[in-house]
Amino acid sequence: MSKNQALFERAQRTIPGGVNSPVRAFRSVGGTPRFIERAEGAYFWDADGKRYIDYIGSWGPMILGHVHPEVLGAVQRVLANGFSFGAPTEAEIEIAEEICKLVPSIEQVRMVSSGTEATMSALRLARGFTNRSRIVKFEGCYHGHADSLLVKAGSGLLTFGNPTSAGVPADIAKHTTVLEYNNVEQLNEAFKAFGPEIASVIVEPVAGNMNLVRATPEFLNALRERCNEYGSVLIFDEVMCGFRVALGGAQQVYGIKPDLTCLGKVIGGGMPAAAFGGRRDIMAHLAPLGGVYQAGTLSGNPIAVAAGLKTLQLIQRPGFYDDLAKQTRKLVDGLTGAARDAKVPFSADSIGGMFGLYFMDSVPGSFAQIQQGDTRRFNAFFHAMLDAGVYFAPSAFEAGFVSSAHDDAIIDATIDAARGAFASLAA
Structure with missing residues (x-):
């Protein structure tokens, strides 16, 4: 054996x-x-x-490949100072500044520890900002394992979504509408039916969890237009494609500015780190400034931040x-x-x-x-x-x-x- x-x-x-x-x-x-x-x-x-x-x-x-010497060195330098503090550090400011510099749609950013945390928190923020409940996602896009995102399409466009996992209550799934990726006609029909109820549309602008599938420019432009028209928050889930397809992510490639962006993977350099951020007026609704609660003991962990910050610096060469x-x-x-x-x-x-x-x-x-x-x-x-x-x-x-x-x-x-x-x- x-x-x-x-x-x-x-x-x-x-x-x-x-x-x-x-x-x-x-x-x-x-x-x-x-x-x-x-x-x-x-x-x-x-x-x-x-x-x-x-x-x-x-x-x-x-x-950068595994065990890149400069990333390894950055991690080794902070290890001796402590693994976790549960209190703020200057390095958290530095990585936030770097993210805001590289992704112009992000005016403020909140660090978390996983992509699921990032998307879950961004959706809660969008709901709190708009005071609406419905979200729209697309078949084949994976946004982590939060309850409201483990939902597939119903039997017809205007039916309730169905949970794709045991343990997800139907009462939660009913607030999620699932559409076909790259289908502009379906998107327009959904907004016509539900527009004033839609808090947010979340999408992978370059999908990676149904295999690699690119969004069409027409599709993403229609998303931006419908969200503008109905006051819905457009969320780009760039946990996977952020800093992977371009320095400014897929939003740089397509020239489209989302309201919120979720990041992960590259920004941790292999350590558990993720983030969500976007428009300052939306981010101001987060605790401790606003009424949308989000917290995390290991958010902004100094070791993860060191690996991520050095990675972000090196990919700018x-x-x-x-x-x-x-x-x-x-x-x-x-x-x-x-x-x-x-x-x-x-x-x-x-x-x-x-x-x-x-x-x-x-x-x-x-x-x-x-x-x-x-x-x-x-x-x-x-x-x-x-x-x-x-x-x-x-x-x-x-x-x-x-x-x-x-x-x-x-x-x-x-x-x-x-x-x-x-x-x-x-x-």
């Missing part, structure tokens, strides 16, 4: 499913999860000592995002070419340092289209690549990530491995 197998059997005795986040269990792809012991640059090593090229990057944060996008595009073009040579139906897309792989003929634009992909082939490809020492997301419904440590030799090695994997699928 491998050490990975032994650890997984042991873990299942004390941890539900043997993992602390569901996708890690490999249920979608089958097989035994890899238990990681260490990482460096673009690689990590599992409990059996096998090395993998890492394309999940802790699901996005490791934009000239040419960083051009180089990152170039390497990511080289990866997806190489994989597409390898699949074409093997005559395997396949497409891929990338933006900044994010990418998506689809076992279908064209790049999808919605969750319904994503579901038409060949998951059986994806699973076979995933395991073939895993055997070859390349670790992609263990699900056909997750985006992938490239770091600045993924150099030409690493990308070339990945494409070489993919030629063998695609050939095995065609056999």
